[in-house]
Amino acid sequence: MKKSQYDAVIVGGGLAGLSAAAYLAHHGKKVAVIERGKLGGRAMTINMKGFQFNFGAHAIYGRDKSYLTLMEKELQLKLYWSDFTQMKAKYDLGEEVSVVPSNLGGLLQTKLLKGMDKFRFAYHILFTTLGFEKGDPNISIKQWLEQKKVSPAVKEMMLNLAASNFFTGEPERIPSDVFFGYYKRIFKTNIPVSYIQGGWQKLIEQFVQVIEKNDGEIITKTKVTGLSVDGKRVTAAHTKKNSFVADDFIFAIPPEELQTLFLHSPLEKELAEYTKYEPTYVIFYDIGLKKRIDSPYTYIFDRDRQIFISDISYYDMEAAPPGGQLLQAIAYLKSHEISDPLAHERVKLDIEAFYDKHFSGWRKSLVVPRVSKVAVVQAIKWTMHQRGLPVHFSKITNAFFAGDWCQGVGQLSELSFSSSYEACQHVLKKQAEKKGA
Numbered sequence: 336m337k338k339s340q341y342d343a344v345i346v347g348g349g350l351a352g353l354s355a356a357a358y359l360a361h362h363g364k365k366v367a368v369i370e371r372g373k374l375g376g377r378a379m380t381i382n383m384k385g386f387q388f389n390f391g392a393h394a395i396y397g398r399d400k401s402y403l404t405l406m407e408k409e410l411q412l413k414l415y416w417s418d419f420t421q422m423k424a425k426y427d428l429g430e431e432v433s434v435v436p437s438n439l440g441g442l443l444q445t446k447l448l449k450g451m452d453k454f455r456f457a458y459h460i461l462f463t464t465l466g467f468e469k470g471d472p473n474i475s476i477k478q479w480l481e482q483k484k485v486s487p488a489v490k491e492m493m494l495n496l497a498a499s500n501f502f503t504g505e506p507e508r509i510p511s512d513v514f515f516g517y518y519k520r521i522f523k524t525n526i527p528v529s530y531i532q533g534g535w536q537k538l539i540e541q542f543v544q545v546i547e548k549n550d551g552e553i554i555t556k557t558k559v560t561g562l563s564v565d566g567k568r569v570t571a572a573h574t575k576k577n578s579f580v581a582d583d584f585i586f587a588i589p590p591e592e593l594q595t596l597f598l599h600s601p602l603e604k605e606l607a608e609y610t611k612y613e614p615t616y617v618i619f620y621d622i623g624l625k626k627r628i629d630s631p632y633t634y635i636f637d638r639d640r641q642i643f644i645s646d647i648s649y650y651d652m653e654a655a656p657p658g659g660q661l662l663q664a665i666a667y668l669k670s671h672e673i674s675d676p677l678a679h680e681r682v683k684l685d686i687e688a689f690y691d692k693h694f695s696g697w698r699k700s701l702v703v704p705r706v707s708k709v710a711v712v713q714a715i716k717w718t719m720h721q722r723g724l725p726v727h728f729s730k731i732t733n734a735f736f737a738g739d740w741c742q743g744v745g746q747l748s749e750l751s752f753s754s755s756y757e758a759c760q761h762v763l764k765k766q767a768e769k770k771g772a
């Protein structure tokens with residue numbers, strides 16, 4: 336068995352692990368990242384018949400305020416963004432289609448809110464951005480809205496927004512403090528939604544380049560199967576063939592994997608709690624078309640059935656072959672639908688009907704569909720009594736945790752980036768202190 340020594344070993348090569356490895360390598364650390372499969376985790380982009388299907392993440396929310404942007408600048412990543420045209424985001428209200436009130440123009444034009452409710456909604460936005468609306472960790476957003484006697488139309492508007500941003504069919508279950516914490520940032524953004532040219536594969540490639548340029552090691556198709564723990568320190572991560580010794584470790588793998596690795600360690604009990612939590616599940620149904628079907632909107636949300644369609648190729652010029660179109664539909668699932676095959680079939684038929692309504696003729700133009708089984712969008716769903724995993728536990732001094740199951744800022748991949756950034760700050764500070772001592 337080969338034994339290698341590093342400043343930091345990163346376990347898991349999804350967005351959290353790769354961003355952490357790139358960040359530390361850029362700051363002069365000798366790193367190794369170990370991934371059991373292919374790089375990218377849930378954010379892979381797969382080419383099928385010339386269409387670039389994003390397997391998981393497709394857009395960044397609030398790019399100007401995001402940790403990804405912070406890392407992008409520090410690491411000088413070469414990414415090309417295309418920002419969403421807000422007035423092209425619409426709600427399907429059944430009989431009619433209306434603008435999403437995501438900015439002032441949208442608020443004035445939307446049919447979702449009428450008369451005084453427009454002012455009431457604007458008031459909540461203002462109070463949230465100023466930090467006056469904070470919510471309460473002990474009550475859900477639904478309870479909070481009821482307690483404050485918020486008008487039914489404004490209440491529905493806020494829950495609809497939350498469904499879209501948290502990717503959930505049950506926005507009413509979001510803790511009210513998480514809701515307001517999230518919107519304090521998002522209501523301030525000037526760039527609500529952005530797409531990466533070339534898909535998320537480009538981001539993965541950029542992280543890989545930074546790691547390799549700084550002599551970091553990337554080991555794929557290799558699972559970490561065990562750890563050596565000595566008192567309050569992890570001393571090595573083991574794969575079938577090798578051992579990786581390091582001063583610090585960042586674990587960017589989901590809670591169930593962590594629990595197996597940390598069995599019989601001081602963290603066994605702490606980690607067990609996080610394995611019981613429910614993830615956020617969706618079904619996605621993407622279609623690659625040989626000919627564009629023009630539409631006045633590039634995002635359309637079916638409020639009643641909780642499905643949205645994004646025209647990915649409108650923003651990402653590399654997503655479809657010339658003249659073609661790549662559309663992505665995502666349906667949010669409620670808890671009782673997750674293990675119900677009949678519900679899945681119904682959702683797929685609903686998505687097809689939604690495509691029929693807004694992109695009529697898609698069936699004739701279809702080159703390649705990509706339909707998921709239930710997919711985990713976020714490993715810990717933000718519902719009452721579910722918390723993110725801390726980035727660090729004092730019981731083990733040199734192990735840090737990152738991923739969208741962790742405590743952090745934002746939702747979805749932003750949780751992966753923000754927790755990875757925090758984990759890196761801990762490692763850099765710790766190693767600088769050790770050097771100075």
Ligand SMILES: Cc1cc2nc3c(=O)[nH]c(=O)nc-3n(C[C@H](O)[C@H](O)[C@H](O)COP(=O)(O)OP(=O)(O)OC[C@H]3O[C@@H](n4cnc5c(N)ncnc54)[C@H](O)[C@@H]3O)c2cc1C
Pocket residue numbers: 346347348349350351352369370371372373374375376377378390391392393394395396557558559560587588589592617619710711712713737738739740746747748749751
């Ligand atoms: C359909 C869909 C749509 C989405 N849309 C968006 C979106 O629009 N915007 C957005 O921001 N986010 C979106 N997301 C969420 C985003 O994809 C995730 O938040 C993000 O990819 C999570 O990255 P991660 O590194 O935290 O976790 P993961 O991607 O789960 O990475 C964990 C990695 O650890 C590896 N691993 C596990 N165990 C071991 C082990 N023992 N040894 C070595 N390696 C191990 C795994 O193979 C995996 O690669 C979407 C997700 C899905 C599924």
